[in-house]
Amino acid sequence: MACNNCSTGTKDGVPKGCNNNGSCGTGSCNKLTVFDWLSNMGLPQGQEPFDVVEVRFKNGRKDFFRNPEKLSLSMGDIVATEASPGHDVGIVSLAGELVKVQMNKKNTALNAELPKIYRKASQKDIDIWSEARNREEPVRMRARELAIALNLEMKISDVEFQGDGSKATFYYTANDRVDFRQLIKDFAREFSIRIEMKQVGFRQEASRLGGIGSCGRELCCSTWLTDFRSVNTSAARYQQLSLNPQKLAGQCGKLKCCLNYELDTYLDALKSFPDLDTKLFTEKGNANCQKVDIFKELMWFCYENNPAHWHVLTVEQVKEILAVNAKNQKVAALEDFVVEDTKTIEKNFQNVVGQDSLNRFDKPKKRPNKNKKRRNNNNNNKQQQQKPANKKNAPKKN
Numbered sequence: 001m002a003c004n005n006c007s008t009g010t011k012d013g014v015p016k017g018c019n020n021n022g023s024c025g026t027g028s029c030n031k032l033t034v035f036d037w038l039s040n041m042g043l044p045q046g047q048e049p050f051d052v053v054e055v056r057f058k059n060g061r062k063d064f065f066r067n068p069e070k071l072s073l074s075m076g077d078i079v080a081t082e083a084s085p086g087h088d089v090g091i092v093s094l095a096g097e098l099v100k101v102q103m104n105k106k107n108t109a110l111n112a113e114l115p116k117i118y119r120k121a122s123q124k125d126i127d128i129w130s131e132a133r134n135r136e137e138p139v140r141m142r143a144r145e146l147a148i149a150l151n152l153e154m155k156i157s158d159v160e161f162q163g164d165g166s167k168a169t170f171y172y173t174a175n176d177r178v179d180f181r182q183l184i185k186d187f188a189r190e191f192s193i194r195i196e197m198k199q200v201g202f203r204q205e206a207s208r209l210g211g212i213g214s215c216g217r218e219l220c221c222s223t224w225l226t227d228f229r230s231v232n233t234s235a236a237r238y239q240q241l242s243l244n245p246q247k248l249a250g251q252c253g254k255l256k257c258c259l260n261y262e263l264d265t266y267l268d269a270l271k272s273f274p275d276l277d278t279k280l281f282t283e284k285g286n287a288n289c290q291k292v293d294i295f296k297e298l299m300w301f302c303y304e305n306n307p308a309h310w311h312v313l314t315v316e317q318v319k320e321i322l323a324v325n326a327k328n329q330k331v332a333a334l335e336d337f338v339v340e341d342t343k344t345i346e347k348n349f350q351n352v353v354g355q356d357s358l359n360r361f362d363k364p365k366k367r368p369n370k371n372k373k374r375r376n377n378n379n380n381n382k383q384q385q386q387k388p389a390n391k392k393n394a395p396k397k398n
Helices: 098-105 123-149 182-190 202-209 233-238 262-270 315-326 370-386
Strands: 051-056 063-068 078-082 087-094 117-120 153-161 169-173 194-199 279-282 285-291 298-303 307-312
Touching: 051 078, 051 098, 063 078, 063 098, 078 123, 087 123, 117 285, 117 298, 123 153, 123 169, 123 182, 153 202, 153 370, 169 202, 202 307, 279 315, 285 307, 307 315
Parallel strands: 169 194
Antiparallel strands: 051 063, 051 087, 078 087, 078 117, 153 169, 279 285, 285 298, 298 307
16 A cells, blocks of 8 residues: 555656655555645745644554744655654655645644654654564554453554654553553553553544455545544435444444435435325225335335235325325225336347357256266166177087
């Protein structure tokens, strides 16, 4: 997973950004990236560049830093930033006028007090940073073992070391509050480092770790989605989806965020439909709505005394019956309004070779029965053995 900052874009094949030959070594370059469409435009005369830049750390964590030294920074530069204690190392993800837009988006004042950028990272800073990053995986595994030994109901999902290796942040998820005072003492004794614990939600955990969704693409929360809106089961009901928790849940175990993407379109389409609680009054009895097809604008009704048999009506026909019921009158029966079933015409498609599109699995081929052949061969051999010998070779009778 590599972006334009660290892919091989020059003629000699030398990567431009993290110098990792196209493979990302800085924590997923594609996570929550921002396209700088003002990068090729210069500033008007007399206007100084904005002194705040956006810096990305591990797993898409971003923060704003002020550039008091007026260093010439561009996207992909590795910088040493202010931290408490010591300093941290990150990558510049955005610089210039678009930083103002991002700050307004995240409700950060332009003149707020922000941490500073010390310098561009030296080779020594990068070496220490790389060693600290290499320690994260074994530390995470050992931290889980210590948490299990204390019988704590928590899951340590990720560990992030500071750039100078002086502090480690442990991200964990838990359903309830956890008393980890003894755990911090064990961590400090085991790792000999400053410890910080941060509890994150299940959606935030999925966004940090990333993964592949059921659609086959990377998770939205780890690539571009930043605001986690609440998702209800009513979103699945409006879209006529089956309430199957295994299909509706994402990697985080919560309802998928994509259920909200087309919800507004479905709600607009349902405005032209009668309510699902609508009853139709006929001389044969009252009918209730059982199912709705938004795309075909069809509604299924069944009588209260015969719920097994459904009748298909269009939205216009339902409104017509409701108009009659509004006058305190009843229609004869739903069968007078039922949509006739149209015969589907079989389409004969052809592929690029010009052959018929019949699948080879449509008609199973008759395979020869090998066992039957073997039985026939065995029977033939037995018959040949039981045949009398030739007259010439037959023994003479006395």
